[in-house]
């Protein structure tokens with residue numbers, strides 16, 4: 001194969017099954033230096049599995065992988081890192097108690113001396129951070145970072161590995177628009193240096209902006225590889241889902257009724273200040289703002305994960321004090337966190353066990369769980385939300401990102417809340433599933449639920465919300481009606 | 497989860513079977529009813545501790561105070577069990593209560609202070625040992641009533657009382673862990689404490705429960721041990737916690753929390769008992785027995801981590 005000289009990666013007939021179910025079925029793939037190659041497909045299509053195999057984190061059942069002209073056998077992570085592949089994982093894990101610099105150089109502290117040269121590590125890391133344009137001090141502890149910052153630091157880490165290929169598994173899902181711009185700039189720089197990038201994302205706009213070629217997987221099968229210029233959004237979607245998708249947002253108009261939640265002048269030092277709003281039954285309230293505007297903090301406070309310093313919260317007209325999530329759930333407030341790995345699910349537990357975790361009392365008698373009832377309820381939920389898995393006993397940690405998210409939403413819905421707070425509900429969710437979740441939210445609101453949606457995706461906020469609360473640096477800058485709201489207006493108030 | 501655990505347990509059962517087979521081939525006395533009864537009786541005290549600490553370890557915690565609780569409760573019950581002093585129920589109830597209180601104390605400090613369980617129970621271990629010495633004035637408490645001594649040595653329909661308690665406690669613990677809300681919450685906390693809290697689980701209450709159960713069962717073990725050796729020994733139980741934790745780990749429970757079963761612990765306990773017994777029958781000295789046991793513990797964890805891949 002003469003042309004494989006210049007291909008940096010060439011994959012042929014790759015197969016992988018989990019307990020007899022094919023996750024990857026005869027995958028073909030090639031990658032050239034300096035190209036951005038998007039890998040597209042619905043949740044559970046096999047994208048992350050494929051990338052984990054390329055990284056040597058998982059072994060394929062069969063197939064060949066050629067890297068830089070050399071067939072690779074017995075792959076493992078260390079070997080692949082050395083050869084020059086780095087991966088930014090969909091779910092990032094940094095060591096919380098270590099500094100940014102220590103995390104970047106974890107496992108490759110400068111050789112030659114027994115002691116770790118903290119000074120040199122700090123300096124090198126700061127250079128890297130400056131290079132990619134991230135305003136973070138290298139001596140900050142990782143636990144103080146936002147998910148977005150961690151994501152960008154992972155990229156810095158890959159650069160420090162002198163990677164020839166960088167795999168980015170949904171790098172932008174936790175980034176604000178501004179940070180996305182930064183990411184694209186970094187990607188362009190890398191490209192011009194001849195680094196090849198495999199890019200996975202469910203955001204179609206950015207794919208068309210940055211990808212040179214697109215490979216589509218569907219249900220673990222290789223569908224096609226095309227130049228981006230040969231495709232448009234609709235043709236790409238139909239390749240991914242195998243059917244056409246109608247417009248994402250419904251235009252049902254709802255009449256909000258009685259106030260479910262009233263928030264009066266709540267403040268938390270350093271997080272948010274004097275926040276006032278109401279959410280009614282039959283209403284979706286969107287909360288918009290840039291990363292760090294205090295959106296998640298407000299949600300956490302309402303759900304009892306954090307305490308407020310002052311102000312009051314009323315539920316159905318009664319002043320309440322929420323001491324813990326248990327308390328909040330009891331009072332009818334449910335919350336789906338933006339950080340599903342940390343707060344969303346129990347990795348080693350099955351789908352069933354996760355879905356019923358908040359409501360076990362309802363399927364038990366005298367403290368004993370009634371397994372039949374539990375299974376029935378969760379199968380119902382799983383099929384309502386179209387959770388895709390080998391079986392409902394599959395561990396949630398082995399589900400694809402989107403299906404993990406659906407599991408977490410299912411758990412929240414089973415508590416039959418009066419108020420549902422969704423923090424970045426469609427992060428990492430494919431276009432088909434997004435559609436279903438939007439439909440579900442609309443249906444819930446139409447049936448009388450009060451819903452708060454926090455989202456960094458303006459089209460989502462605009463499409464779903466009846467009213468939009470805009471925050472800027474912890475302060476509330478506007479509440480807009482559906483009719484008056486626009487992307488420009490929201491941005492205007494968000495950077496107020 | 498169930499599925500993976502099952503595979504893990506089959507592996508363990510096979511190892512257990514093979515070891516039993518080898519020992520019985522070498523020493524014909526091994527597979528006799530009387531020898532098997534001896535094994536089960538010998539492991540029963542360790543089993544009670546291991547069942548209790550299984551709950552704790554699945555939440556991601558640890559309990560190092562078990563041995564000291566055994567001593568405190570043994571001494572407490574023995575002091576109340578002299579002939580003609582109280583009915584036998586009193587020493588039993590007071591012993592159990594002492595164990596429960598010490599366990600609850602562990603749980604209370606761990607949940608309120610957020611200090612690591614390792615440290616807290618290390619402290620209780622020392623406190624407990626001191627208490628046992630204070631209570632008994634540093635001397636063994638002997639001269640116990642016949643009815644009290646019956647607990648550790650008597651039989652019901654020919655079956656040793658100890659074995660009956662062993663079976664009963666196993667059944668109870670196993671049911672609690674696999675069939676109740678409490679059991680589910682225990683796994684959830686060990687699997688991801690933050691997510692468990694966000695799911696509305698009262699973390700403090702669950703932790704308080706597991707340390708209390710662990711203390712209560714250690715109390716039961718302490719009473720039975722005192723009865724079996726017909727004295728309350730302030731130095732009894734030293735190092736028992738490590739044997740119990742070893743059984744739990746051999747049984748496939750992850751010390752990181754979130755994973756494990758009572759059946760696994762049961763097999764772990766029996767495996768330790770069978771190997772010790774086999775080595776006894778083969779006249780291997782106890783010094784070598786310890787080395788063998790250590791190797792088995794490490795081996796079990798290695799096999800387990802390979803299984804995880």
Ligand SMILES: Nc1ncnc2c1ncn2[C@@H]1O[C@H](COP(=O)(O)OP(=O)(O)OP(=O)(O)O)[C@@H](O)[C@H]1O
Pocket residue numbers: 018019023041042043044045046047048049050090388389390398399400401402403428430
């Ligand atoms: N360890 C595992 N055990 C069993 N099944 C698995 C395992 N890992 C992945 N799978 C299954 O393989 C399929 C592909 O998952 P994968 O994570 O690759 O999807 P994805 O395309 O990355 O989806 P998403 O967009 O949601 O991240 C899924 O159906 C998933 O449930």
Ligand SMILES: [Mg+2]
Pocket residue numbers: 047048049090169400401
């Ligand atoms: Mg994925």
